[in-house]
Amino acid sequence: MAMMTTTTTKTFFYTQIPANSHKSGAVASSFVSVPHSSSLQFRSLVSDSTSISAQSKLTGKLRRVSVVVSAAATSEPLTVLVTGAGGRTGQIVYKKLKERSDQFVARGLVRTKESKEKINGEDEVFIGDIRDPEAIAPAVEGIDALVILTSAVPQMKPGFDPSKGGRPEFYFEDGAYPEQVDWIGQKNQIDAAKAAGVKQIVLVGSMGGTNINHPLNSIGNANILVWKRKAEQYLADSGIPYTIIRAGGLQDKEGGIRELLVGKDDELLETETRTIARPDVAEVCVQALQLEEAKFKALDLASKPEGTGTPTKDFKALFTQVTTKF
Numbered sequence: 001m002a003m004m005t006t007t008t009t010k011t012f013f014y015t016q017i018p019a020n021s022h023k024s025g026a027v028a029s030s031f032v033s034v035p036h037s038s039s040l041q042f043r044s045l046v047s048d049s050t051s052i053s054a055q056s057k058l059t060g061k062l063r064r065v066s067v068v069v070s071a072a073a074t075s076e077p078l079t080v081l082v083t084g085a086g087g088r089t090g091q092i093v094y095k096k097l098k099e100r101s102d103q104f105v106a107r108g109l110v111r112t113k114e115s116k117e118k119i120n121g122e123d124e125v126f127i128g129d130i131r132d133p134e135a136i137a138p139a140v141e142g143i144d145a146l147v148i149l150t151s152a153v154p155q156m157k158p159g160f161d162p163s164k165g166g167r168p169e170f171y172f173e174d175g176a177y178p179e180q181v182d183w184i185g186q187k188n189q190i191d192a193a194k195a196a197g198v199k200q201i202v203l204v205g206s207m208g209g210t211n212i213n214h215p216l217n218s219i220g221n222a223n224i225l226v227w228k229r230k231a232e233q234y235l236a237d238s239g240i241p242y243t244i245i246r247a248g249g250l251q252d253k254e255g256g257i258r259e260l261l262v263g264k265d266d267e268l269l270e271t272e273t274r275t276i277a278r279p280d281v282a283e284v285c286v287q288a289l290q291l292e293e294a295k296f297k298a299l300d301l302a303s304k305p306e307g308t309g310t311p312t313k314d315f316k317a318l319f320t321q322v323t324t325k326f
């Protein structure tokens with residue numbers, strides 16, 4: 001009986017590894033040669049040079065074997081900062097990350113103490129204004145990924161009386177125009193994240209940006225979609241792996257019960273399906289953090305109405321449909 005020990009990194013040995021296991025040092029694949037009729041003992045599945053002991057009972061001839069194992073590695077959770085974490089979509093993303101604490105360490109950035117209290121934030125929730133780069137720096141220190149959910153928020157002019165019909169008028173407060181929040185504020189976040197060595201940025205924007213005459217641009221005469229798109233372009237040019245999610249009209253409805261639709265160049269706006277529930281946008285953000293298929297892509301996002309189509313569960317397939325980089 002011959003005893004043989006093989007230590008090699010050359011392949012034929014597949015481990016299945018979660019997409020976010022980059023920090024684990026888990027074996028992606030290795031190919032080993034072992035003697036015919038051998039019994040194997042795996043000593044280590046968690047190193048770049050997998051060691052395998054094999055005992056050949058018979059001939060000692062070499063043959064190739066294929067073995068599928070699960071990664072024994074425990075991958076470290078990703079530390080993810082959500083900005084606008086007190087906002088309507090941001091707080092859902094923050095909550096989802098907290099609930100999945102085996103996969104994520106959640107951090108938040110909010111503008112006020114009140115927003116922090118609203119989401120029951122503790123030390124992991126930072127207070128800061130994205131227009132001020134110095135206020136962002138502590139929040140991004142040591143993060144793996146950033147989800148940007150900040151946005152300039154138009155205010156309704158006082159005096160609107162729905163009973164009299166007509167439409168309310170909106171304005172932006174001084175210093176809080178889209179140019180300052182959606183452009184400078186997002187740019188500050190991207191720059192800070194880049195300086196901190198972040199590995200991925202997910203940015204939520206809006207459909208409509210291909211049309212300069214889109215009605216949203218006339219709110220407060222502030223061209224909100226133009227400034228949002230400028231920030232999207234800045235991110236796409238940053239070199240950091242990114243996912244730009246351009247949502248349709250956001251609705252405060254239950255998530256996970258509709259078929260999601262991805263598109264490009266605002267084509268979905270020409271259809272009947274151009275809205276999406278905020279929890280669905282939030283889930284797409286979280287999934288984008290875990291799937292390679294989401295990186296270096298920009299997508300329009302909407303959903304079919306509830307009760308039509310099949311609720312989306314396979315996000316890898318959803319991102320695979322997306323072919324556009326911007």
Ligand SMILES: NC(=O)c1ccc[n+]([C@@H]2O[C@H](COP(=O)([O-])OP(=O)(O)OC[C@H]3O[C@@H](n4cnc5c(N)ncnc54)[C@H](OP(=O)(O)O)[C@@H]3O)[C@@H](O)[C@H]2O)c1
Nearest residue numbers: 084086087088089111129130150151205206247248249250
């Ligand atoms: N509404 C729609 O139908 C629609 C459609 C498509 C896309 N979108 C886009 O989807 C995204 C999410 O929308 P949403 O309605 O969920 O957001 P939202 O509730 O309006 O939240 C925006 C967040 O941005 C924060 N923020 C604003 N200025 C800031 C500043 N200077 N510093 C730090 N934080 C600041 C706000 O903080 P505070 O909590 O302190 O105010 C708020 O939490 C936005 O980009 C939005 O434009 C919206």
